[in-house]
Amino acid sequence: MYQNMKKPLLATLSAIGIAGTFIATGTAQGARAVVIPAVKTDLPATPRTQTAVLAGGCFWTMEAVFEHVKGVKAVTTGYAGGTKATATYDQVSAETTKHAEAIKIAYDPRVVSYGTLLRVYFSIAHDPTTLNRQGPDSGTSYRSAIFPQSPAQAQVARAYIAQLGATHAFSGPIVTKLETGTFYPAEAYHQNFYDRNPTHPYVVMWDKPKVAAFRAAFPTISS
Template identity: 45%
Template sequence: MGLKIDPWSFPDPELAATEQGRRSIVLGGGCFWCTEAVYSQLDGVLSVRPGYAGDSKDTADYRTVSTGRTNHAEVIEVVYDAGKIGLGQILKLFFSIAHDPTQKDRQGADVGRQYRSAIFTADGEQKRVAEAYIAQIDKAGLFDDPVATEVVPLEAFYEAEEYHHDYAARNPNQPYIRAVSTPKVEKLKKVHGDLLKAGAKDAAH
């Protein structure tokens, strides 16, 4: 990731959301095993589900999406308590920890439309906050390259097959998880230990 500043200095969004209660947002940041692993650690996050968004129900399965010939992205649905963790923090971690938002239709060695950076918004407020934050990040020149993240309305979220759920937690020694997912989680624990769930905090020490 071509981040020009240290992750401790990554700014909060200047445009804050006014949401309350139980909320959700769908995020695409490469392989959903890795983004799920990051958001599952956070206090205030009620659930994280891997899935697909961007195309039709009849193509929303792993084998078909993995061909790269659909418009689906691998995504996670993050359900959160806005009283504990707001949209601003969710997005801040998305851009600074969970993935590289400057890569188009890929994340590292994972190449294809299904690995694109995307925010699937539930309403107009999420759209305004996300677009304003991207403009803020680009204006500040925080990355070597412009943010490539797409911001689009969520039409439907299709839950992924059961074996993808909690994949990183259940397969910590899998080579891909050790190489790609684990470093993201360790970075989260190091930079944002104050945002972790109690169990995750204990594991971080």
């Protein structure tokens, strides 16, 4: 989200009334849904709540998209890939902790499968072909990464990446990596950011177009 000059720049644009130009551009860039096939190999439905941990740019945006997926019970923003001692926003933003901004999704696999979550992740939640960058945010903390919570999840994710590559679903190569690491929740002010800050410039510019694009592309699983 707002690192370095981004926050003061957008605040200034909003104050002088020309943020709409940038919002229009952001809308065009941030809401591009890619039509991709469903996973061929998925996990079976079970009655117990499961979790998925995904990283793909600003966790505000990722949270905004996935909290609108039917079957998702909760989405927590946080950090994955580094240590607990450095799992703070200020430290992660310095790009020295090895963390990625990530979300932890608690979901009902009887309603939405892990494979379907990955399909949303690759097609609309982020662009898996851009290295260490999503929208206006750049750095390794904004990398595309999946943190499997079980060997079975790793198998599904690895197979899906291979499937998408073989079908040339994207114009460029997929840079998403499978990683290991503990998930640490982010600070309270980062949680449920989309719903609590509907007029925030970043939400208007990047998150709302993503949510709208998700609903248009996946109407049957949109809540």
